[in-house]
Amino acid sequence: MIETLKKLCTIPGASGDEEKVREFVRECVAECADEIREDSIGNLFVLKKGQKRREKPFMVCAHMDEVGIIIKEITSDGYLKFDFVGGVDRRSGVGKRVFVGEKGIPGVIGMRAVHLTTREERKKAPKLSELCIDIGCEKKAKAERIVRPGDYGVFDSDVKMLGEHKIKARALDDRFGCAVMIQLIKEELLYDTWFVFTVQEEVGCRGATVAAYSLSPAFALVLEGTTAADIPSSEGAMRVCAPGEGAVIGCMDGGTIYDKKMFSLLRGIAEEKGIKWQMKSRVAGGTDASRIHVSRGGVRTTSLSLATRYIHSPSSVADVRDMEAVLKLSRELINCEEEMLNA
Numbered sequence: 001m002i003e004t005l006k007k008l009c010t011i012p013g014a015s016g017d018e019e020k021v022r023e024f025v026r027e028c029v030a031e032c033a034d035e036i037r038e039d040s041i042g043n044l045f046v047l048k049k050g051q052k053r054r055e056k057p058f059m060v061c062a063h064m065d066e067v068g069i070i071i072k073e074i075t076s077d078g079y080l081k082f083d084f085v086g087g088v089d090r091r092s093g094v095g096k097r098v099f100v101g102e103k104g105i106p107g108v109i110g111m112r113a114v115h116l117t118t119r120e121e122r123k124k125a126p127k128l129s130e131l132c133i134d135i136g137c138e139k140k141a142k143a144e145r146i147v148r149p150g151d152y153g154v155f156d157s158d159v160k161m162l163g164e165h166k167i168k169a170r171a172l173d174d175r176f177g178c179a180v181m182i183q184l185i186k187e188e189l190l191y192d193t194w195f196v197f198t199v200q201e202e203v204g205c206r207g208a209t210v211a212a213y214s215l216s217p218a219f220a221l222v223l224e225g226t227t228a229a230d231i232p233s234s235e236g237a238m239r240v241c242a243p244g245e246g247a248v249i250g251c252m253d254g255g256t257i258y259d260k261k262m263f264s265l266l267r268g269i270a271e272e273k274g275i276k277w278q279m280k281s282r283v284a285g286g287t288d289a290s291r292i293h294v295s296r297g298g299v300r301t302t303s304l305s306l307a308t309r310y311i312h313s314p315s316s317v318a319d320v321r322d323m324e325a326v327l328k329l330s331r332e333l334i335n336c337e338e339e340m341l342n343a
Contacts, residue, residue, distance in 0.1 A: 001183045001327065002167070002320055004028065006159045008175035012099060014068025014085045015203045017152040018042055021064040025178060025197050029185045043211045044197040046181075050189035050335075056218035058334060058341075059194050059299075060184070061208060061288055062177025063201035063224075066170065067312045069098060069133075069153040074144055078137030080107065083128065085152070086202030090125045092313040097156035098133060101147050106156065107135040155314035165319050166243065172316040173225030174201065176306045180223050180327050190335040201288050205255075208288035212295035219262070219300050219341055221333055222250075222289040223326065225316070226280065226305035237281040241307040243319035246276030247326040250303030252283055255290025262302035262333075265340065269332045275325050278307070300341075304329055 013021035022044050026036060035047035044064075067086035074080055080100065084093070093109045100107055111130050133153070137143040157170040169175075181195045194215055198207035212220070230242035241248050249266050250258040270277040293301035304326045309317040 001179050001323065004182055005176060005179035005323070006169070008178055009159050009169035009171050012068070012104065012152070012154040013064055013066055013171070014070070014152045014154055015065040015200045016085070017068070018064040018199045021178070022197065025064070025182065028182045032186050039210060039214060041207055041210050042199040043207045045211070045215070046185055046195040046197070048185045048189055048193050048195060050191040050193065052190060053192045054218070054338060057194050057215050058191065059196055059212070059215055059217035059220040059292070060181060060330065060334060061196040061198050061211065061220065061222055061292070062181055063174045063198045063207065063288060064178060065199055065202050066154060066173070066175070067202050068155070069100070071100065071147060071149050071151045071153065073149060074140050074147065075132070076140050078135070078139050078143040080133035080135060080143065080147060082131070082133055082153070087312055089312065090128060090131070093131065094126060096314050098153045099156050100133065100135065100153035101151040103146065105135055105146050107133040107153075110134050157314040162317060165321050166317055167320055168315050168317050170314050170316065172306065172308050172318050173311050174223070176225055176318065176323060177223030180323070180330055183327060184330060184334070187331070193334050198288055205286070205288045205291040209291040209295070212292040212299060216296055217299055220289070220292045221330060222287050222292065222301065222303040223330065224287045224303060224305045225308040225311055225318070227285055227311050228307040228309045231309070240282045240284070241278055241280050243307045243309060243317065243322060245278040245307065245322070247278070247322060247329050248280060248305040248307055249277050250289070250305065251279055253280070253285050253287065254283060255286030256293055256301065258289065258302050259293075259300040261343065262300060265336070266302060266304070266329060266333060270329060273328065273332065275328050277325065277329070
């Protein structure tokens, strides 16, 4: 699973530009899936048949997209003006390397040097209008031969192991969830399960809205990356959650109050099986669950998340042991007998 994750985190796939991620996923599951289909918005649906069939579908989902950039304009002197796709802190972008367009043209996000800014300017995050991407072109015509307005881009960040158990990469949110689902699809399951690789989560959970309406599941499990703030400047509840402390079981966030019975079921499974778990100590953020749980007549929804430091930045950090905990809990939940889920 970790090797699959490493590959996933190197594939560009900003919201609305998930094609390469989707094709990689399709290749990974082609030989073990019982049905694969794609909808008009780009979600990938994968059915894995088990020994039994549920009355209504059980849906497991993770989103393929990542935060990124989109090119808006090319200046007369060859710089690229852009906007961020998804929630990116402008402070994390300055000086970072990027890949732009289908050919992955390398560039750097730049702004005026610190020597040329005022004391007041240095107290605030730079405005987007002050940033540009330098791809080494001196003229607009030269830049236009390799990049066009409307092209997407992603941060240029490699995958590295930190210490014994930590991994550093961009797009851990939510390629981690995709890697867990790929692993589960390759296994033998007790019940038929639909795995949905969604698009455009980072810009409003749009793929999940369409997918949940189409599939009309009775139950849903959302696999996600979530904000960890266990750094020296944070104390108490402001630390939210921490890599290495186990899978994060969803109770409530900024978009969803998760199904109480499914929360208790997951907690009970974790304690019975000795799987490390934790809760977020702050209500913040949101996931595809925000759209899924209110679809049609309502969907009983829960989540398992990966505590991720520096989320939505070029270099997120998480713990591989937590990934294994999420995998184990996901496996246990989707293999639960019908009576346990309906209790």
